[in-house]
Structures are given as structure tokens and as C-alpha cells.
Amino acid sequence: MRQGDWLEEVRGLAPASVDLVYADPPFNTGRTQRASGGAFCDRWDSLEAWIAWLRVRLEATLAAMAPAGSILLHVDWRTSHYARVLLDDLLGADGFVNHLIWSYGLGGSSQRRFARKHDDILFYTLDPERYYFEAPLVPARSRRLAGQMKKATDVIEIPALNNMARERVGYPTQKPLALLELLIGACCPPGGFVLDPCCGSGTTLVAGVRLGRRVLGIDTSERAVALARARLASEVGAYDRGRCPRDSSASTSARRSSMSM
Numbered sequence: 001m002r003q004g005d006w007l008e009e010v011r012g013l014a015p016a017s018v019d020l021v022y023a024d025p026p027f028n029t030g031r032t033q034r035a036s037g038g039a040f041c042d043r044w045d046s047l048e049a050w051i052a053w054l055r056v057r058l059e060a061t062l063a064a065m066a067p068a069g070s071i072l073l074h075v076d077w078r079t080s081h082y083a084r085v086l087l088d089d090l091l092g093a094d095g096f097v098n099h100l101i102w103s104y105g106l107g108g109s110s111q112r113r114f115a116r117k118h119d120d121i122l123f124y125t126l127d128p129e130r131y132y133f134e135a136p137l138v139p140a141r142s143r144r145l146a147g148q149m150k151k152a153t154d155v156i157e158i159p160a161l162n163n164m165a166r167e168r169v170g171y172p173t174q175k176p177l178a179l180l181e182l183l184i185g186a187c188c189p190p191g192g193f194v195l196d197p198c199c200g201s202g203t204t205l206v207a208g209v210r211l212g213r214r215v216l217g218i219d220t221s222e223r224a225v226a227l228a229r230a231r232l233a234s235e236v237g238a239y240d241r242g243r244c245p246r247d248s249s250a251s252t253s254a255r256r257s258s259m260s261m
């Protein structure tokens, strides 16, 4: 866990070490994002400035990525079209794997347009022949397959955290653990290394540790880093007390050594 700028911190990583980058950067909303547990600035002078900010950080990150590593870039309607062009430029159009839709449900409606109820997660890889992918299983919707599981599609239906959610720590734009568990399980090999360079409250890190991946989080915000550290510590504590049944075969010491706190 490192407090600092994505650009500076990623330059210190070992070359070819990162199997999966999940990046959930500020979305260029033009606002300061605030919630009870923290705040971060999400204002740029222009869309071009946001893209330039992202480009230089993604470029620097590529040097740390394993040859068959992958990137999940989490954005929304404001920038997904530009982010896709940027990733095509950096990784080649062949590197494109999926444009995932995270359909989160919560929030208001609109009289002026269809209500915006999804984020965009762009999945690219450095090596289209050898990248890791294990299709996640989700409950089937059709009557024919009722009660069975089926391979997930590129539309992921997981509710956003509501105000009463137990996992909520009050950090603005905190993502659900279920979403990160699905993404990491699908896109990072077992025991692989996940980097979240804008880790906020540490959702990616907790999900990665639960799944037996090695994790590293970076964030400029002191509050975010403190929250992420506390969440990780309590996750390890839960394993110590035998309360996390997801992967009972993994020992606590293995969990500890998998984390880059």
C-alpha cells in the first residue's frame, strides 16, 4: 500500500511483475467527490487534460506489466469512448478483449433521457494469445436453466452499495466487493499480482486477498490509504479468526505474504 501519485509509484515497480491492473480513476465529473469517509478532487481543465493525465500513467504502468498481463480500466459515459481509443493506441486494437457494462441499478430516474445506470470497464491485454481468463459463473436467468449457473456475459449486474450496505466504509465511489471479486477471479491468474493505482478505500485489495492474489494499492489520498490499510488488516484478522470461509485451504500466513501492505 503506497500513498502517492500513480505515475511516481508505478515507476518503482519491478518490470514485468503485474498480472492485472484494475484502475478506477476519477471520472472527470468536474466535482469534488465527497462522502462521510473521505473526499477526492475530480476536476480537470478539459477533457484533453484528463486524457493526457491518464495516458502518461497508463504508459508508465505498461513497463511494470507481465508479458501476458491485462488491464481493466473503469470509466463511465463521460470518457469511455476516449479511453477506448487511448487503449487501442497504447495496446493495439488486438489488445481489446471486452467492453464490460457494470449495470448497478441504484439511483434516480430522468425525464430527459434513459436513466444512466451503468459504468464501463474496458478489458485489454498485452498478449491476445496468452492472457488469463476464467469465465465467472453467475446465476442463469432463463426459465429453462432456473437454479443453474452459467458463464457471465459482458453485462455484469451487481447492485451499487446502498447506504445500509455492511461493507460500506463511506469512501466516495466505493465499488462493491462482489464486482471486484468477479473481475479479479476472471482476469488474474491464481497467485498473480493485482495492482490498483487509484485504490481509494481498498476494495480491489480486499477482493484480491480473499482470492489468494498478491495486491498493491496506490492512492494520493492519506484518508484512502488509511481506510484501505484498515480494511486489509481486518480482512486478515477475519482469516485469523477463521471467519472467512471462501477459501479455507489458504493459510493465514499465505494471506499475509500475499499482501503488499
Ligand SMILES: C[S@@+](CC[C@H](N)C(=O)[O-])C[C@H]1O[C@@H](n2cnc3c(N)ncnc32)[C@H](O)[C@@H]1O
Binding pocket: 004, 005, 006, 007, 024, 025, 026, 027, 040, 171, 172, 173, 174, 175, 176, 197, 198, 199, 200, 201, 202, 203, 204, 218, 219, 220, 221, 224
Ligand atoms: C474512483 S476513486 C476509487 C474508488 C475505489 N475503487 C474504491 O472502491 O474505493 C478514485 C481514487 O483515485 C485517487 N487518485 C486521484 N488522483 C490520483 C493519482 N494521481 N494517483 C493515485 N491516486 C489518485 C483518488 O484519491 C481516489 O481515491
